[in-house]
Amino acid sequence: MLVRELGLTDSAQLDTLYRMHLKYARMRQVSNTRAEDLERMQAMIAELKNILTPEQYQKFMDHQVDDKPRHPHAIYRQPADTPKIQAKP
Numbered sequence: 001m002l003v004r005e006l007g008l009t010d011s012a013q014l015d016t017l018y019r020m021h022l023k024y025a026r027m028r029q030v031s032n033t034r035a036e037d038l039e040r041m042q043a044m045i046a047e048l049k050n051i052l053t054p055e056q057y058q059k060f061m062d063h064q065v066d067d068k069p070r071h072p073h074a075i076y077r078q079p080a081d082t083p084k085i086q087a088k089p
Contacts, residue, residue, distance in 0.1 A: 005063055006056045016051050020044070 008014055024044045031037050049057050 001063075002060070006052070006059055008056070013051060017048075020047055020051065 002008060002017060003014065008017070024040060027040050028037070031040060048060065052060060
């Protein structure tokens with residue numbers, strides 16, 4: 001997503017981003033709580049700010065707060081032919 005959306009072409013920057021994502025992926029594997037997940041994400045975003053140019057970082061942040069879902073499958077809908085579950089009285 002970063003390469004495509006931000007138009008990254010600098011190989012040194014791409015290598016740094018790749019290594020950063022590996023580091024945080026390893027941290028995610030041992031994360032046990034939502035608080036740890038939040039801390040990890042905040043640290044990753046702070047680190048991104050140091051790697052990306054100000055324009056790239058702003059574009060990244062704009063994408064993060066965008067209202068539309070990132071992936072088409074991010075919206076889960078119940079198929080129309082699925083029977084509805086009714087609450088018991």
